[in-house]
Amino acid sequence: MSDRTLYAGVDIGGTTTQVVLCDDALTVLDRAETTTPAAHGGQAMIDAALGALTPLLRGTPGRLTGVGVGAAGVVDSAEGRVLVASDSFRGWAGFPVTTAVADALGVPAFLDNDVNAFLRGEASSGAVRGEPDVLGITLGTGVGGAxxxxxxxxxxxHGAAGEIGHIPGFGDLPCTCGGRGHLETLASGRSLAARYAERTGRTLTAPDLADAAGSGDEDARAVFHDAAAGLARAVVMTAGLVDITTVVIGGGVSRAWHLLEPVIRQRLVEEPPVSGHPVRLVRAGLGPDAVPVGAASRARLETGRGRRVEPASTPAP
Incomplete structure (x- = not known):
């Protein structure tokens, strides 16, 4: 098995970095997790990811062919840099991610926005494998789309296609991006908690809210209902523009699938896409592997095309 082709996928999140090692079929052979040193700069984050990956490479026979990285924020995939990052990251915006990884490992490296990587993962080997036209949605601290x-x-x-989290028309509350009334103000974990606090004066996390809703808390049920209704409306809008056939939803908030799914399905029946064809709604299947597997799939795709990103002798300034 020493000639086996291997691809690594990395998901650099604000709190945790996930790393997987895959074979050519994108089967996960091994995985690791480490804390993201987000306050210590780009090189520290890359070093942490490589530190998690190194033992996997030592313990898995094969030849590493490429590495994909999924990162939160706005990225320049062509240049392999993060353009805009949240304030939880220090020294990340502008950092040459792919150059740093390629220099360290001597193989091509590729960068994607984490939501794009999520959808790549689900489309390549997850819940929507083989589907031709899909809207991917992640529900976490924010709302992402691809x-x-x-x-x-x-x-x-501009790398922003599918970003339904920042479609306006969902009220007038301020959004984290500086706009108002975006879908994210309804359906993110942060917004669910804020809306519940406004109704009750009590502060609960999104997982605790899901538990409360399951125990009969009507205020908790109401904020999940509003989030699901907003998601359904955004799906219909997207279907009217690009005629998607399928929607896959993942992220931490999607663990409350039992609260979201019935409302989304009901609203899609009541207000179907203009095409008259129903949209297939599915929950993500890869869990925390979705982003790193999707990043690995990007590396497999690009190296399979014969495209190469040669390691630079020194990092770009």
Whole structure:
């Protein structure tokens, strides 16, 4: 098995970094997790990811062919840099991610926004494998979106295609991006907690809210209902624009699937897409592996095309 082709996938989140090692079929051979040193700068974050990956490479026979990285924020995939990052990261915006990884490992490296990587993972080996036209949604601290059209990721000319979390028209509350009334103000974990606090004066996390809703707390049920209704409306809007056939939803808030799914399905029946064709709704299947597997799939795709990113002798300034 020493000639086996291996691909690594990395998911650098604000709190945790996930690393997987995959074979050519994107089967996860091994995985690791480490704390993200987000306050210590880009090189520290890359070093932490490589530190988690190194033991996997030592323990898995094969030849590493490429590495994919999924990162939160706005990224320049072509240049392999993070353009905009949240204030929880220090020294991350502008950092040459792919150069640092390629220099360290001597193989091509590729960078994706984490939501795009999530959708790549689910489309390559997850819940929507083989689907040609998919809207991917992640529900976590924020709301992320990505588009898969004609069997491939469609990032758009500025890398923002599918970002339904920042579609306006969902009220007037301020959004984390500086706008108002975006879907994220309804359906993110942070927004669920804030809306519940406004109704009750009590502060609960999104997982605790789901538990409370399951125990009959009507205020908790109401904030999940509003989130699901907003998601359904955004799905219909997207279907009217790009005629998607399938929606896959993941992220931490999707653990409350039993609260979200019935409302989304009901609203999609009441207000179907203009095409008249129902949209297939599925829950993500890869769990925490989705982003790193999707990042690995990008590396497999690009190296399979013969495209190479040569390691630089020194990091770009």
């Amino acid at each position: 588009l898969w059209t004609d069997g491939r990721l469609f990032p758009g000319p």
